[in-house]
Amino acid sequence: MILRYFKYSFNDILKNKLLNTVAIITIVFSVLITSSIILFFINTTSILNLWKKDVKIMVYLSREASDGNINEIQKIISGINGIKDIIFISKEEALNILKQQMKRQFSLLENLKENPLPNGFEIHIIESFQSWQKTESIASQIEKIPHVEEVEYGQKWLARFSGIINIFKLSGYALGILFFIASVFIVANTVRLVLYTRCDEIEIMRLVGASDSFVKTPLYIECVLQGAVGGIIGLILLFFIFKSFISNVDQGIISELANINFFSLSELLLILICSMFIGWLGCFLSLKNFLKT
Amino acid sequence: MSNGNNENYLIRMFHVYRRYGNNTALFDISLDVKKNEFVFITGPSGAGKTTLLKLLYLGEPISEGQIIVDGINLTRISKNNIPLLRRKFGIIFQEFKLIPTKTVFENVALVLEAADKPARFIQKKVASMLRSVGMEDRQNAFPLSLSGGEQQRVAIARAMAGDPKIILADEPTGSLDAESAEQVIELIRGFNARGSTIIITTHDKTLINKTGGRMIYLKQGRLWHPPNQN
Numbered sequence: 001m002i003l004r005y006f007k008y009s010f011n012d013i014l015k016n017k018l019l020n021t022v023a024i025i026t027i028v029f030s031v032l033i034t035s036s037i038i039l040f041f042i043n044t045t046s047i048l049n050l051w052k053k054d055v056k057i058m059v060y061l062s063r064e065a066s067d068g069n070i071n072e073i074q075k076i077i078s079g080i081n082g083i084k085d086i087i088f089i090s091k092e093e094a095l096n097i098l099k100q101q102m103k104r105q106f107s108l109l110e111n112l113k114e115n116p117l118p119n120g121f122e123i124h125i126i127e128s129f130q131s132w133q134k135t136e137s138i139a140s141q142i143e144k145i146p147h148v149e150e151v152e153y154g155q156k157w158l159a160r161f162s163g164i165i166n167i168f169k170l171s172g173y174a175l176g177i178l179f180f181i182a183s184v185f186i187v188a189n190t191v192r193l194v195l196y197t198r199c200d201e202i203e204i205m206r207l208v209g210a211s212d213s214f215v216k217t218p219l220y221i222e223c224v225l226q227g228a229v230g231g232i233i234g235l236i237l238l239f240f241i242f243k244s245f246i247s248n249v250d251q252g253i254i255s256e257l258a259n260i261n262f263f264s265l266s267e268l269l270l271i272l273i274c275s276m277f278i279g280w281l282g283c284f285l286s287l288k289n290f291l292k293t
Numbered sequence: 294m295s296n297g298n299n300e301n302y303l304i305r306m307f308h309v310y311r312r313y314g315n316n317t318a319l320f321d322i323s324l325d326v327k328k329n330e331f332v333f334i335t336g337p338s339g340a341g342k343t344t345l346l347k348l349l350y351l352g353e354p355i356s357e358g359q360i361i362v363d364g365i366n367l368t369r370i371s372k373n374n375i376p377l378l379r380r381k382f383g384i385i386f387q388e389f390k391l392i393p394t395k396t397v398f399e400n401v402a403l404v405l406e407a408a409d410k411p412a413r414f415i416q417k418k419v420a421s422m423l424r425s426v427g428m429e430d431r432q433n434a435f436p437l438s439l440s441g442g443e444q445q446r447v448a449i450a451r452a453m454a455g456d457p458k459i460i461l462a463d464e465p466t467g468s469l470d471a472e473s474a475e476q477v478i479e480l481i482r483g484f485n486a487r488g489s490t491i492i493i494t495t496h497d498k499t500l501i502n503k504t505g506g507r508m509i510y511l512k513q514g515r516l517w518h519p520p521n522q523n
């Protein structure tokens with residue numbers, strides 16, 4: 001019976017080449033656009049995650065802070081949730097580190113009459129607290145402590161960047177949903193047109209004893225196949241676009257930033273299943289009000 | 294499911310009405326058809342002959358009254374069982390109703406495919422049906438390339454392919470010359486001899502006289518000579 005349904009679907013596809021092509025092209029576009037948006041976000045988040053590793057917060061204290069103050073501040077900071085460890089770096093140590101880092105310009109520092117650097121703390125954050133929101137909240141808690149002059153975490157700008165990415169992400173989701181709906185709509189209309197052109201035929205089939213599932217199943221197979229074909233073509237196109245994008249971007253930057261990846265096999269399968277679902281849904285919607293009597 | 298008192302009745306109609314808005318196409322029809330009977334329904338154009346056949350296979354809903362076909366009460370049948378009801382019938386439609394995008398072979402095979410018969414059986418059965426109506430040479434032709442008489446024969450092959458209990462033929466000789474009409478009736482008689490119950494609508498009085506069998510006369514949606522005296 002399954003084979004028979006497939007035979008009917010293939011006959012239908014051959015007889016409605018134009019309609020099927022239109023439906024497939026729509027699915028190709030929607031898969032192409034939605035998956036390239038997804039691909040973009042997967043890669044930007046992976047770059048962000050890479051930079052985010054081992055978040056370090058630097059706390060600089062004011063000159064007026066006494067040793068007692070320093071001890072107190074250390075206690076307060078240690079008490080904040082999410083702090084892994086806190087290391088005191090005296091201004092002398094800081095100067096030494098600086099001197100080591102700037103060997104060539106050593107003379108420049110040699111002439112200093114007094115140490116211009118403040119005392120400070122280097123703070124490491126527990127891994128589970130290494131999200132932007134949490135790092136930010138820890139930093140702002142520390143900022144409120146008296147005698148703390150400045151709190152810095154090197155990836156501060158990234159936090160802002162991640163905000164922008166979030167906005168991008170939202171509009172990306174919106175765009176993806178929009179295209180999903182559009183393709184379901186077009187597939188549904190394709191099926192509806194097919195039903196229109198074959199109204200008489202379907203009526204005859206039912207009069208000679210065909211059950212509804214006998215009429216419907218080939219249409220469902222047809223639509224799910226459209227979804228699959230559209231999905232595969234869309235992903236292949238995306239792969240080539242991706243490849244040419246990679247080869248056009250400076251190789252050095254890419255290897256430095258992170259390894260930018262294409263979809264994994266399971267992600268590809270998921271996208272394929274989604275595009276088949278588009279076909280199924282389109283069919284379901286257009287058949288919903290058909291064959292009622 | 295409600296069996297009539299008499300097992301011999303294949304079709305029973307009780308006070309059946311069919312209305313289209315204000316227009317009543319069938320008016321208080323009560324009649325029984327026995328197993329293996331050969332019945333003609335005749336009457337002027339617009340009398341309701343086609344409508345009566347349609348009600349039997351639920352091609353149209355019954356407005357009022359009851360119909361029982363082979364023990365199935367049509368007013369209580371569930372939607373899922375309608376295909377099963379229709380497979381009891383072999384229907385030769387007034388306008389043939391062949392599917393223009395399918396070949397002659399595919400048109401006949403459709404009935405058997407819908408009834409979920411195995412492919413090998415279908416192959417043999419369709420070939421033998423087409424042979425019996427003399428259309429085996431045209432099995433790959435499309436219906437619209439056939440003459441009216443040829444289409445009629447394909448329609449007959451399709452109606453008979455499922456070995457139906459009841460054959461409904463709506464004006465099967467209407468568009469045929471006398472000789473072809475004779476052949477068609479001969480074919481149908483063959484199925485009657487093998488046990489099928491036959492209901493044929495026709496305008497052709499001479500056909501009825503020649504063939505014999507019971508005659509039901511319809512006029513303006515009413516039975517003219519009710520076979521069951523009420």
Ligand SMILES: Nc1ncnc2c1ncn2[C@@H]1O[C@H](COP(=O)(O)OP(=O)(O)OP(=O)(O)O)[C@@H](O)[C@H]1O
Nearest residue numbers: 313316317318337338339340341342343344345387
């Ligand atoms: N779908 C419909 N909508 C409205 N009226 C209909 C419909 N089908 C049939 N009728 C009406 O029902 C009546 C009976 O029609 P029917 O087709 O049964 O006649 P008939 O006896 O088969 O005629 P003919 O010999 O011309 O085939 C007619 O008055 C017709 O106008």
Ligand SMILES: [Mg+2]
Nearest residue numbers: 342343387463
């Ligand atoms: Mg008629």
